[in-house]
Amino acid sequence: MRALTPVEAALAFAIGGSVLAVFVPPFVRNLHASRLTEPLEGLQRLSARAAVLADNAPLSQAFPPSVGLTPSQVPRGELVTDPPGTWAHASWRLLDFAIDTPHAFSFEWSSTNGADQSTYTATAHGDLDGDGVQSTFQISGAVRPGSSPQTLPLEVTREVE
Secondary structure, three states: OOOOOHHHHHHHHHHHHHHHHHHHHHHHHHHHHOOOHHHHHHHHHHHHHHHHHHHOOOHHHOOOOOEEEEOOOOOEOOOEOOOOOOOOOHHHHHOOOOOOOOEOEEEEEEEEOOOOOEEEEEEEEEEOOOOOOOEEEEEEEEEOOOOOOEEOOOEEEOOOO
16 A cells, blocks of 8 residues: 555545535534424523522522413424414513524423422423424422522433434
């Protein structure tokens, strides 16, 4: 096996660079635009905001009240754009959460505030292929007297259903 000449090496480098320049940007763009980033980023936003609210409120009012599935129907295999007012519930406003772009998931918020502990669960539901079987992404957290809010690990059921 012989070594490449400088001209051959330069040609191989130029062809390789051209291939990477053509294929890497769309791959990165598609990876970022993946519909699976929607529930992950949404739940991260909700848990971060919940921690801020819990730090600044009495334990009995640490988290906003529960709010059901928003939008009320989980999108089935397509992106949906919500009509105005879909995210107007007071809890979504307190959590500073709304989706104003086409999306594939519905979100819900559940919380229980008490004197000894306050907890929340945020859930994202999606049906990416429209077959009626849903993916579920869920994150929970809690706060107790005298401690900082804690967030539990993300739970995923049927990530790619």
